[in-house]
Amino acid sequence: MTLPHKRIAESTVRRLSMYLRYLEGLDGVGQKTASSDELAQLCGTTPAQVRKDLSFFGSFGKRGLGYPVHDLTDRLREILGLGQAWQIVIVGAGKIGSALAEYRGFRQRGFQVVGVYDKNPEKIGRAWGDAVVRDIDELATDVSEQHVDIAVLAIPAEDAQDVVDQIVGAGIRAILSFAPTSLRVPPHIAVKTVNMAMELEGLSFALTNRGA
Amino acid sequence: MTLPHKRIAESTVRRLSMYLRYLEGLDGVGQKTASSDELAQLCGTTPAQVRKDLSFFGSFGKRGLGYPVHDLTDRLREILGLGQAWQIVIVGAGKIGSALAEYRGFRQRGFQVVGVYDKNPEKIGRAWGDAVVRDIDELATDVSEQHVDIAVLAIPAEDAQDVVDQIVGAGIRAILSFAPTSLRVPPHIAVKTVNMAMELEGLSFALTNRGA
DNA sequence: ATAGCTTTGTGAAGAATTTCACAAGCCCTC
């Protein structure tokens, strides 16, 4: 459906995601068209960047007019693969896992939380949102038997690689990790890592080497 | 102290942060030296990249031997500005703010949480970790009167820009935002945004355009 | 239908980042 003739940069995909968010907002208030300049200002980028990003996937705009808000919204959803419901599991029922399990953004964008796992016996069996916390020892079996697309890891760094090896063996296809460690996975598995310490240290560096 | 003759890329800073994490681990188990190759494998990058990144700041290694683990750890802490205690406030006492307030990584790396703020009267006054939740209306005053370096935003997108404007006016120097929106700030303010929807959509895109 | 204003789509230029490749340097052994 989408035609990735060229490899699409990760930075481009991140921006597409941002364009989508703002287009949804514009669509919600009934705006019919938006120019690359308007989108760029909303997203904090440049008009040329917006046009280039979109041009990788086709010609959606009208010269002199801009982009049709509603159509482009649909098109971006399709490009980003949001047309279908992805099934995700959350691994780790601590504070972060808790915040994630209740995060409305998941459902809003078609990500269904089909399971929550922990290794702590005290947490197993408790209700969490719609799900019940299950024993992490069941994770691999569940992943291979049910259809699970994405695993979200909210567990300590030292447990992460072990869990990754298990779920990769069980056929997971993508991982979003909040564990502050780098993960080894086969090349066909998509992985993103969110590392708060890294973000904070980036700010610390910026404060130290500029604003001083 | 550190000598940023050239502008340092953000990607480089992120990797420095990762090198630091693994070096701390190696230091903890008493390893004396580490080669660029070993660090690269741990961090999932290349030896050349490791050497290039470090070379922006000096020559820390010994040819034939590698890098002195303990010294380089110290040096990286200094480069990243972790020698001092940064004071941070958390804005938004919801699930994410809660996870953040109790996040040990902050204190471990010298980030002191000196305040938690919310606009919900039911939350104001409750104890949160060491802090008590304060009224968000006091935030700007507190930022300008106390010494606050970094604000961590865990609030809805629609409230974010308003809070940003207030704390920028009050003299904040850096912002870490979990609000899924782009923030307008003057150029001397450092900003990082963590956007979960964006990460998930990146995975969705990858699943759609490859693994299919 | 034409003129004038606007905005897209896109090669080409430019900038930034990563990778290459190798001389220089350090350690150990003989």
Place this chain on the structure above:
DNA sequence: GAGGGCTTGTGAAATTCTTCACAAAGCTAT
């Protein structure tokens, strides 16, 4: 103290990403 085996530090090459700049095209008004 000379030779061999490693590993760093770094210009230069390669690659990737962003910005430029302009022809092509749509809309409105006359």
